[in-house]
Amino acid sequence: RTAPALLEIEDLTSSYGAVRALDGVSLTAEAGRITAVLGANGAGKTTLLRTVSGLVRSSSGRVTLAGEDITTASVESMVGRGMAHVPEGRGVIAELTVHENLRVGSLFRGKVDKSEYDRIYDLFPRIAERRDQPAHVLSGGERQMLVIGRALLAQPRILLLDEPSLGLAPRIVAQIFGLLRRLVDSEGLSVLLVEQNARSALSVADVGVVLNLGRVVVTDSARTLMADEDLRHAYLGF
Ligand code: ATP
Numbered sequence: 001r002t003a004p005a006l007l008e009i010e011d012l013t014s015s016y017g018a019v020r021a022l023d024g025v026s027l028t029a030e031a032g033r034i035t036a037v038l039g040a041n042g043a044g045k046t047t048l049l050r051t052v053s054g055l056v057r058s059s060s061g062r063v064t065l066a067g068e069d070i071t072t073a074s075v076e077s078m079v080g081r082g083m084a085h086v087p088e089g090r091g092v093i094a095e096l097t098v099h100e101n102l103r104v105g106s107l108f109r110g111k112v113d114k115s116e117y118d119r120i121y122d123l124f125p126r127i128a129e130r131r132d133q134p135a136h137v138l139s140g141g142e143r144q145m146l147v148i149g150r151a152l153l154a155q156p157r158i159l160l161l162d163e164p165s166l167g168l169a170p171r172i173v174a175q176i177f178g179l180l181r182r183l184v185d186s187e188g189l190s191v192l193l194v195e196q197n198a199r200s201a202l203s204v205a206d207v208g209v210v211l212n213l214g215r216v217v218v219t220d221s222a223r224t225l226m227a228d229e230d231l232r233h234a235y236l237g238f
Contacts, residue, residue, distance in 0.1 A: 004067035006031040006190050007052070007083075007158055012061035014051045021047040023214040024061070029158060034184055034191040036205035036222065038198040038236055043211040045194040046088055049160045052192075053078055053085040065158070079109075082157035088166065090143040094136035098127055098146060101135050105150030112153060120149040123179060141172035148176070152183075158190040165197045173197070177204040198236035202226045210235050 007029040014022045021044045029035040037045050050056040052063055054075040063071045065081055073081065092101050102120060106112040121128035124145040130138065138146060144164050151159055161180075165173040181204050183189040195201035202208055208225040210217040212235055218225070225231060232238055 004064065005029065006066055007192060008062075008064045009048075009052065010062045010064075012048070012051060012058050012063065014047060014056050014058045016047075016056075021214055022051060022058075025211070025214070025216055027209045027216060027219060029190060029192045030207070031157070031190050032184060032188055033206040034180065034193055034204055036193045036195055036198075036201040036208045037211060038195055038201060038208055038225075039211035039217075040235065040237065041196065042213075044214040045196075045211055046162055047214075048211070049085060049087075049162050049192070049194055053083065053160060055085075079154045079156070082155075083160065084151040084154045084156035084158075085160040086147050086151045086162060086164070088162040090140070090147050092135040092138070092143050092146055094134065096135055097132050098135055098138070099131045101146055102150050102153060105153035109154065116153060120152060123152075123183075124149055141168050141176070144168065144172075144176060148180075156189070158192060160192045160194075162194045163196060164193070165195060165200055170200070173200050177201075180204065196237075198232070199238045202236075 005028040009025060009027050012022050012025045025048060037048060039045055047056060051058050054073055058071060065083060070081060102117060126142050127145050127149060164176055177200060180191055184191060193201055193205060202222045202225055205222040208222045209219045217235060
């Protein structure tokens with residue numbers, strides 16, 4: 001291979017006390033692709049993202065970003081290296097306005113040009129309409145758009161997304177995933193998407209990685225995984 005993969009996870013293991021949540025996980029997220037990590041509740045998906053972004057310390061294994069070892073890099077340094085993590089749960093600051101919440105996304109950078117906010121508002125017209133309203137008035141889908149927009153303000157090369165579809169209507173999920181697809185196809189963004197909603201995730205992803213009890217069961221093209229009925233029934237819940 002000529003260039004290293006954008007994000008390479010090798011033999012990653014991490015535990016919470018005696019619970020081994022990740023047990024030798026290896027996977028690759030290529031540039032310009034959506035890589036979906038799928039699996040049931042408790043498979044280790046959230047722990048994977050938390051370990052990659054430095055919130056949980058691995059007990060062994062290696063993570064590299066564009067060939068640079070980031071296994072023990074701090075959470076704070078990840079943004080500067082081009083990685084933005086959108087955790088599960090859509091953490092907006094309820095009392096702040098939508099625009100103020102977006103500004104939080106620029107804190108780790110120098111001055112952010114107005115045009116960058118305009119770009120986020122162009123991507124998410126629903127958010128633009130509510131820019132001066134407190135974030136607590138937003139619907140779940142709007143909150144998800146806001147936290148994705150906030151992460152995009154950090155100008156990441158790769159976006160780590162934890163369960164963005166959780167609790168959202170299918171129409172809103174399709175809208176958000178469609179937007180991710182456009183950003184990947186037209187702006188070279190890369191996405192590592194963690195989802196329990198495997199059907200929706202596989203419909204937007206290029207590659208799927210199925211986790212079960214902290215281990216990778218299979219990695220293949222989204223198309224191939226979608227066509228595998230036994231796999232879908234055994235691990236993907238549809
Ligand atoms: P979910 O969809 O519920 O987030 P998941 O696939 O993301 O599921 P993880 O949350 O990564 O799975 O959990 C993997 C394993 O680690 C599970 O056995 C879980 O009970 C355990 N675990 C997760 N977080 C903690 C924690 N803070 N303390 C102890 N055990 C934990």
